[in-house]
Amino acid sequence: MTSFPSAPESDLRIDIRRLLDRLAALAEIGAIEGTDGSSRLALTDEDKAGRDLVVGWMRDLDLDISIDGLGNVVGVMPGETTGPAVMCGSHIDTVHTGGRYDGNLGVLAGLEVIETLRTAGVTPHRPIAVGFFTDEEGARFQPDMLGSLVYVGGMALEQAHSITGIDGATVGDELERIGYIGAAPLPATAPVAFVELHIEQGPVLEAEGFDVGALTGVQGISWTEFTLTGQSNHAGTTPMSLRHDPGLVAFRAAAFVGDLAVELGHPQVGTVGRIELEPNLVNVVAASATFTVDLRNTDNGVLFDAERRVVDFIETTAADAGVIVSARELARFDPVEFDPDVVDRIERVAEAMGLSVKRMPSGAGHDAQMLSRICPTGMIFVPSQGGVSHNPAEHTNPTDLESGANVLLQVLTELAAK
Amino acid sequence: MTSFPSAPESDLRIDIRRLLDRLAALAEIGAIEGTDGSSRLALTDEDKAGRDLVVGWMRDLDLDISIDGLGNVVGVMPGETTGPAVMCGSHIDTVHTGGRYDGNLGVLAGLEVIETLRTAGVTPHRPIAVGFFTDEEGARFQPDMLGSLVYVGGMALEQAHSITGIDGATVGDELERIGYIGAAPLPATAPVAFVELHIEQGPVLEAEGFDVGALTGVQGISWTEFTLTGQSNHAGTTPMSLRHDPGLVAFRAAAFVGDLAVELGHPQVGTVGRIELEPNLVNVVAASATFTVDLRNTDNGVLFDAERRVVDFIETTAADAGVIVSARELARFDPVEFDPDVVDRIERVAEAMGLSVKRMPSGAGHDAQMLSRICPTGMIFVPSQGGVSHNPAEHTNPTDLESGANVLLQVLTELAAK
Numbered sequence: 001m002t003s004f005p006s007a008p009e010s011d012l013r014i015d016i017r018r019l020l021d022r023l024a025a026l027a028e029i030g031a032i033e034g035t036d037g038s039s040r041l042a043l044t045d046e047d048k049a050g051r052d053l054v055v056g057w058m059r060d061l062d063l064d065i066s067i068d069g070l071g072n073v074v075g076v077m078p079g080e081t082t083g084p085a086v087m088c089g090s091h092i093d094t095v096h097t098g099g100r101y102d103g104n105l106g107v108l109a110g111l112e113v114i115e116t117l118r119t120a121g122v123t124p125h126r127p128i129a130v131g132f133f134t135d136e137e138g139a140r141f142q143p144d145m146l147g148s149l150v151y152v153g154g155m156a157l158e159q160a161h162s163i164t165g166i167d168g169a170t171v172g173d174e175l176e177r178i179g180y181i182g183a184a185p186l187p188a189t190a191p192v193a194f195v196e197l198h199i200e201q202g203p204v205l206e207a208e209g210f211d212v213g214a215l216t217g218v219q220g221i222s223w224t225e226f227t228l229t230g231q232s233n234h235a236g237t238t239p240m241s242l243r244h245d246p247g248l249v250a251f252r253a254a255a256f257v258g259d260l261a262v263e264l265g266h267p268q269v270g271t272v273g274r275i276e277l278e279p280n281l282v283n284v285v286a287a288s289a290t291f292t293v294d295l296r297n298t299d300n301g302v303l304f305d306a307e308r309r310v311v312d313f314i315e316t317t318a319a320d321a322g323v324i325v326s327a328r329e330l331a332r333f334d335p336v337e338f339d340p341d342v343v344d345r346i347e348r349v350a351e352a353m354g355l356s357v358k359r360m361p362s363g364a365g366h367d368a369q370m371l372s373r374i375c376p377t378g379m380i381f382v383p384s385q386g387g388v389s390h391n392p393a394e395h396t397n398p399t400d401l402e403s404g405a406n407v408l409l410q411v412l413t414e415l416a417a418k
Numbered sequence: 419m420t421s422f423p424s425a426p427e428s429d430l431r432i433d434i435r436r437l438l439d440r441l442a443a444l445a446e447i448g449a450i451e452g453t454d455g456s457s458r459l460a461l462t463d464e465d466k467a468g469r470d471l472v473v474g475w476m477r478d479l480d481l482d483i484s485i486d487g488l489g490n491v492v493g494v495m496p497g498e499t500t501g502p503a504v505m506c507g508s509h510i511d512t513v514h515t516g517g518r519y520d521g522n523l524g525v526l527a528g529l530e531v532i533e534t535l536r537t538a539g540v541t542p543h544r545p546i547a548v549g550f551f552t553d554e555e556g557a558r559f560q561p562d563m564l565g566s567l568v569y570v571g572g573m574a575l576e577q578a579h580s581i582t583g584i585d586g587a588t589v590g591d592e593l594e595r596i597g598y599i600g601a602a603p604l605p606a607t608a609p610v611a612f613v614e615l616h617i618e619q620g621p622v623l624e625a626e627g628f629d630v631g632a633l634t635g636v637q638g639i640s641w642t643e644f645t646l647t648g649q650s651n652h653a654g655t656t657p658m659s660l661r662h663d664p665g666l667v668a669f670r671a672a673a674f675v676g677d678l679a680v681e682l683g684h685p686q687v688g689t690v691g692r693i694e695l696e697p698n699l700v701n702v703v704a705a706s707a708t709f710t711v712d713l714r715n716t717d718n719g720v721l722f723d724a725e726r727r728v729v730d731f732i733e734t735t736a737a738d739a740g741v742i743v744s745a746r747e748l749a750r751f752d753p754v755e756f757d758p759d760v761v762d763r764i765e766r767v768a769e770a771m772g773l774s775v776k777r778m779p780s781g782a783g784h785d786a787q788m789l790s791r792i793c794p795t796g797m798i799f800v801p802s803q804g805g806v807s808h809n810p811a812e813h814t815n816p817t818d819l820e821s822g823a824n825v826l827l828q829v830l831t832e833l834a835a836k
Contacts (some may be wrong), residue, residue, distance in 0.1 A: 202655025219654060223700055233805050235689035235712045236637060236781030237620025240679050242805070247690060248676045254669035261658050271653035272665060273695065273702045280692045282641055282710040282748065284808075292700040294653045330700065363654030387651050387660070390702075 012120055014112045014409055016402040022057065022108045023401075026050055026092065027100040036100045037392025042093040042135035042146075043071070043165075043174035050092050051180060054132060057111055061118060063130075067182025069157045070150045071175045074131040074184070077114045077124070079416060085127035086416040087191035087375075088113070088408060090198060090367060091136030091147070098137075099394025101199045101401075105382075107132045109197045109405040113412055124416035126192055133367045134175075140165040143331075148370035153187030187374075193342060193415045194371035197380045197408045199396050201364050203387025211355040211403050213381030214347040218362045218369040219267060219296040220303045220335035226253070226314060230323040232279065232287035243285055244322040247277050250289035253314045257293055260309055267361055268297045268306060298335045298361045335361075336369040342378030342411075349410045350380075355403050380407050428831055430538055432530045434820040440475065440526045441819075444468055444510065445518040454518045455810025460511040460553035460564075461489070461583075461592035468510050469598060472550060475529055479536060481548075485600025487575045488568045489593045492549040492602070495532045495542070497834060503545035504834040505609035505793075506531065506826060508616060508785060509554030509565070516555075517812025519617045519819075523800075525550045527615045527823040531830055542834035544610055551785045552593075558583040561749075566788035571605030605792075611760060611833045612789035615798045615826045617814050619782050621805030629773040629821050631799030632765040636780045636787045637685060637714040638721045638753035644671070644732060648741040650697065650705035661703055662740040665695050668707035671732045675711055678727055685779055686715045686724060716753045716779040753779075754787040760796030760829075767828045768798075773821050798825050 030038040030046035040046040055073060058065050063075030076085050090106025110130030117124065133151060138144025141163050150160045161172030175181045200206075205213055228246035254272035261270030275291040293310055297303040311327065318325045343359070350357045360381070362369075368379045382404035385395040448456040448464035458464040473491060476483050481493030494503050508524025528548030535542065551569060556562025559581050568578045579590030593599045618624075623631055646664035672690035679688030693709040711728055715721040729745065736743045761777070768775045778799070780787075786797045800822035803813040 200655060201652050202657075203651065203660050204655070204657060207660055221654065225700075231804075232809075233621065234619050234782060234807055235687065235691055236639065236714050236783075237618060237622070237807075238687070238781070238805055239620075239622060239684055240676070240687060241684070242621050242625055245676070245689075247693075248673065251669045251672035251676070251690065255666065255673050258658070258663070258666040258669070266657055266659070269653065269656070269658060271663075271701070271703055272669065273653055273704060274698045274700050275665075275693060275695060276698075277691065277693060280694075282643075282692050283689070283712050284691045285689055286691060294701050296654050363656070364652055365654075386649075387656055389652055389655075391650075 010410060010413055012116055012409060014116045014402065014405045016398055018115065019108060019112045019401060019405055020398060022111065023100055023104060026053060026104050026108065029053060032097060032392045035392030037394065038094055038098050038100065039096055040092065040094045040098065041096060041140040042137065043140065043171065043178055047093055048178035054092060054107060061111065061114055066184040067180060068184035068186050068188065069181055070147050070160055070186065071134040071180035072131060072147045072151050074129050076127050076129045077117065079124045079127040081126060083126065084189055084192045085129035086412055087129040087131060087194045088196065088412055089131035089133065090196050092132045093135055093137050095137050095139040095390045097392055099389060099391055101394055101396050102201065102389055103136055105199060105401065106197045109408050112405055113409045116409060124413065125418040126416040128412055128416050129191065136367055141171050145365055145367055145370055148367035150186060151188050152370045152374045154370060154373065157186050190374040192375065194368060194375050194377045195342065195380065195408060195411055196366055196368040197404050198366060199389065200381040200384045201389035202384065204360060205358060205381060205383035206385060206387065208358065210358040211400065212350045212357050212407060213360045214343050214350065214357050215338055215362050215379035215381060216343055216359050217298060217335060217337040218365060219298050220300050221331055221333045221365065222295040222303060222307050223330035224293050225328045225330055226291055226293065227326045228289045228318060228323050230287065230321065233285040235283045235285055238285060245285050246289040246323045247286040249318050249321050249323045250275060250291050252317050254291060256313045257310060260306060264302060264306060268302060269363065270295050270306065292330065296363055300335050336372055338372060338378045339376035342376050345414060346378050346380055346407060346411055350407045353406060380404050428828055430534055430827060432534045432820065432823045432827055434816055436533065437526060437530045437819060437823055438816060440529065441518055441522060444471060444522050444526065447471060450515060450810045453810030455812065456512055456516050456518065457514055458510065458512045458516065459514060459558040460555065461558065461589065461596055465511055466596035472510060472525060479529065479532055481532070484602040485598060486602035486604050486606065487599055488565050488578055488604065489552040489598035490549060490565045490569050492547050494545050494547045495535065497542045497545040499544055501544065502607055502610045503547035504830055505547040505549060505612045506614065506830055507549035507551065508614050510550045511553055511555050513555050513557040513808045515810055517807060517809055519812055519814050520619065520807055521554060523617060523819065524615045527826050530823055531827045534827060542831065543836040544834040546830055546834050547609065554785055559589050563783055563785055563788055566785035568604060569606050570788050570792045572788060572791065575604050608792040611794045612786060613760065613796050613798065613826060613829055614784055614786040615822050616784055617807065618799040618802045619807035620802060622778060623776060623799060623801035624803060624805065626776065628776040629818065630768045630775050630825060631778045632761050632768065632775050633756055633780050633797035633799060634761055634777050635716060635753060635755040636783060637716050638718050639749055639751045639783065640713040640721060640725050641748035642711050643746045643748050644709055644711065645744045646707045646736060646741050648705065648739065651703040653701045653703055656703060663703045664707040664741045665704040667736050667739050667741045668693060668709050670735050672709060674731045675728060678724060682720060682724060686720060687781065688713050688724065710748065714781055718753050751783065754790055756790060756796045757794035760794050763832060764796050764798055764825060764829055768825045771824060798822050
């Protein structure tokens with residue numbers, strides 16, 4: 001646990017009009033016609049245009065801009081002292097059908113915080129930095145959170161450059177093509193602290209009527225793909241007792257995943273979001289069934305238990321049906337815990353502003369979980385209307401955007417104080 | 419119940435070599451390289467070539483050949499009397515990846531029966547006919563069993579001609595193109611009786627060690643497509659209690675279909691062979707799930723009960739989950755019962771030959787179920803290795819083919835006797 005100086009509450013407030021204008025201007029790049037959303041897959045022409053726009057705003061604010069070899073961009077507002085900055089940021093790449101707020105909010109709110117301080121003539125004790133990380137979404141290049149992973153030293157730059165995307169291009173070639181390979185050192189110097197403002201991308205804050213979330217960490221994630229192989233048969237002529245039906249085993253397993261998540265209780269979630277039968281015909285008992293299981297929990301012990309119980313259930317059920325199981329791990333991340341001081345500070349600052357705050361884990365991955373490997377880290381969530389995200393219909397009310405950005409302003413100001 | 423004269427058992431036996439040669443020659447047309455199977459979708463060039471070959475064999479046997487307006491072809495061996503014939507037959511169209519025996523066996527065994535009688539110098543009291551019906555498989559033009567349906571007056575010729583296939587062509591145009599629109603009257607004159615020899619296309623005879631099946635009828639078939647609409651959400655950020663997951667409802671429903679079929683007991687079968695989630699991604703709670711339910715039983719009351727219980731389960735489960743259900747009937751056929759005299763006769767004849775016989779329903783549809791609307795009808799099944807069908811690997815042992823054809827010979831001879 002890190003200790004930061006306490007600081008008096010500031011009366012400064014961000015300008016929501018300016019923030020909304022920047023969000024709208026960035027959303028124009030790669031705009032999906034007839035919607036509020038955008039499509040700016042990492043390192044495409046659209047991403048380059050988005051980067052150029054945000055870097056232009058950084059220049060307008062007279063920030064010290066550095067770009068590293070993976071295209072992560074950081075703009076620093078100098079403080080009274082040199083040395084490591086208090087940092088905020090997120091990402092500006094999107095999924096194929098992205099919304100206006102996911103990622104962009106954390107970056108543009110960071111710019112807004114700095115502009116607010118500048119306009120008020122405030123010079124922080126420590127530098128304040130705002131960054132955007134390359135390929136957070138992982139929609140073009142796997143894994144997701146690639147930029148922040150390399151930023152904190154979790155993957156070598158050369159390895160990241162060699163990653164091939166869904167369209168056959170490599171990260172290195174595309175970075176070079178769009179002119180975003182810089183010389184800033186990697187891994188980066190650890191910031192003093194990192195705070196990411198992000199939309200929730202889930203329904204909890206809205207459903208429970210909270211203004212703001214103070215993130216306690218990120219859930220551990222377990223993704224497994226199961227392939228079941230049985231015997232394809234005619235659905236009319238094959239008695240139930242003579243079947244080896246991988247589809248039926250998959251259906252039972254998928255129902256079990258739902259039951260198990262409910263039994264284990266919140267925050268355990270379990271989802272079978274993808275399933276494919278072969279040959280997938282109305283009158284044919286399937287030859288094979290492939291499906292994915294997505295399990296998440298903040299408690300790694302419970303998550304391991306859930307994984308084991310799913311595997312046990314599938315193996316037993318498949319054996320009873322004479323069906324063969326194979327499993328492939330698609331992803332496994334341990335839960336991340338954010339810094340208690342930063343979490344408490346976010347909660348206290350928000351409450352002091354009269355906002356209702358929910359302490360909660362994030363169910364989705366974020367750049368902040370990478371930064372938490374090298375510095376005290378926290379996240380601020382604002383509600384997502386209907387929990388909709390990764391969709392042009394993604395929406396957060398201006399009031400909530402304003403609240404979140406003001407919490408960010410105050411938290412960064414405190415962390416950057418003497 | 420119709421009564422037929424009994425007849426002394428004949429010592430005549432078919433020539434399995436000749437039958438195998440014809441099966442092999444027909445399989446050469448549209449042959450799937452490296453397999454025993456063929457691809458002769460209805461009214462394609464391959465189907466035309468198959469028809470020409472079989473019609474050529476009918477000519478070689480000096481049969482009176484008639485072709486009706488839907489391309490159903492019947493070859494008649496005259497008897498001592500004129501008037502309606504005792505008829506056998508099946509179809510020679512195949513699914514896209516068809517086997518060598520499905521349909522073809524019933525037609526070519528009919529030719530073999532007639533050639534055996536000819537060679538022995540036997541003239542039956544009544545004429546004996548062998549036919550093949552257009553588009554039994556329904557793989558190019560829906561519905562299946564189209565030719566026999568029109569043959570018995572179940573659909574008007576004009577309506578059948580206007581059916582558009584998967585490739586956009588119509589039945590009428592394709593019949594004209596391949597030169598198989600004839601002038602024989604439709605609906606056809608009812609035969610005295612109809613007997614179809616067919617491979618089982620299921621595993622029961624082989625699994626239980628029977629030589630031959632005496633078919634009691636055809637199971638009733640109920641196909642329904644259910645579409646469930648919920649709310650797509652992030653699989654990590656959406657607690658179980660806030661989900662409206664149509665995938666989970668579909669999985670529970672599909673598992674219930676399996677449980678219900680087992681609970682209702684043989685011959686009830688229930689299959690979910692097709693399912694599709696949207697968007698079908700590992701980390702997204704689906705927006706919608708579409709799946710089919712295939713239910714079959716020989717008892718229409720039980721079948722109705724099964725249908726009702728599936729719908730009740732889905733509606734209750736969906737309502738609990740806040741998911742909307744819509745259902746679409748894809749097919750519904752009442753069970754068919756074959757003529758008791760013909761069924762008994764097949765059983766008796768087979769037993770007299772020293773064969774083990776199982777009385778059983780057919781789980782799949784066959785032309786015989788259409789013919790049963792207009793005349794006493796029965797079917798003979800021979801085992802399918804591994805229950806495999808609609809697949810080039812479809813196989814029946816020559817011994818079993820021979821047994822089936824000899825039962826057909828004796829049953830037709832009896833039915834055609836004075």
